[in-house]
Amino acid sequence: MIEPQQPTLSVVIPALNEADSIEGCLRLLVAQEAIDEVIVVDNGSTDGTPEIVRTFAATNPKVEIIHEARRGIPPARNAGFDKARGDIIARTDADTLVSANWGRVIRDYLDTHPETSAVAGLCTYHDSPIGFLLKFGLWIQHRRGKLGGQIGNLYGPNMALRRTAWEQVREDTQVRIDVAEDLDLALCLSKRGLRIDQVEQMRAQTSARRRRTSPGRWWKFQMIGLRTLADHNFGVTRQARAIVVASWASHTIQWPIYRFWDFDRKRFALRPGVERVSAIG
Structure with a gap:
């Protein structure tokens, strides 16, 4: 066989x-x-x-x-x-x-x-x-x-x-x-x-759709990356912190656009649905 x-x-x-x-x-x-x-x-x-x-x-x-x-x-x-x-x-x-x-x-x-x-x-x-x-x-x-x-x-x-x-x-x-x-x-x-x-x-x-996450929650989400580095005993360098700040700033600038964007219908709406910070919730 x-x-x-x-x-x-x-x-x-x-x-x-x-x-x-x-x-x-x-x-x-x-x-x-x-x-x-x-x-x-x-x-x-x-x-x-x-x-x-x-x-x-x-x-x-x-x-x-x-x-x-x-x-x-x-x-x-x-x-x-x-x-x-x-x-x-x-x-x-x-x-x-x-x-x-x-x-x-x-x-x-x-x-x-x-x-x-x-x-x-x-x-x-x-x-x-x-x-x-x-x-x-x-x-x-x-x-x-x-x-x-x-x-x-x-x-x-x-x-x-x-x-x-x-x-x-x-x-x-x-x-x-x-x-x-x-x-x-x-x-x-x-x-x-x-x-x-x-x-x-x-x-x-x-x-x-993760771009609709509020700047406050997005900052907390970004901090997870720095904690992950620390968990592995990698030093959290100035460069790593600068990348996180730049990512948060870019997200915050774009957030007002996504705040009212309906991802399912691909159009702006007053009630576009709940935010979703990651692939699992």
Whole structure:
């Protein structure tokens, strides 16, 4: 009897109350031959997300749903990564739309760069009234030759790593809710000398809905990154603090625009809905 071939690329999606977006995300993933399985980790949804995923999986055998009772991205991500069978484990968010060649770019890059353990791609917005600003910023960075190469961080909606790398750092990762989980994972990899590369061709479009988060809550969210650095005994340098302040200032300048932007209908409204600070609540 011939045993089934080991899946090469698994994709993990932590999800909480994503009924409005999860199917669009899944359709783009299952259409790609380079992607072998998609694991949705439901983190306690109450809006019908699990039912939508199960209905979709009934006609798309690549898709599987599992449940993680502990709330937060770190435990949800870990549950999905542990379940994944692929030699490469990618991660994205339920409100993110990956490019049509996303899976192939990940596989080809890691196949041709054996020294690299993890990769992070670039994201623009698919639902922002001022999304052109981010695209323009990336264009400038491209023209300056600042994109690509070795980096020190990962980006949750658009990242992947080798299974062997995950197995090395699995027990090092933190599962507290007040941790920047992608930075935490990147620091765990870096402390073991495992290389992370930015891949410019690895593209996705994510939601800008986190931009509606109030400046006060956004500042607290940014502080999580500094605490994550401190937790790993990395000195919180002036440069790190300056990056946080600059990020907060940029967010605060844009916030009045997003405050009244309805991301579902893509138009301004007096009651656009609740703010959402991260992919899990």
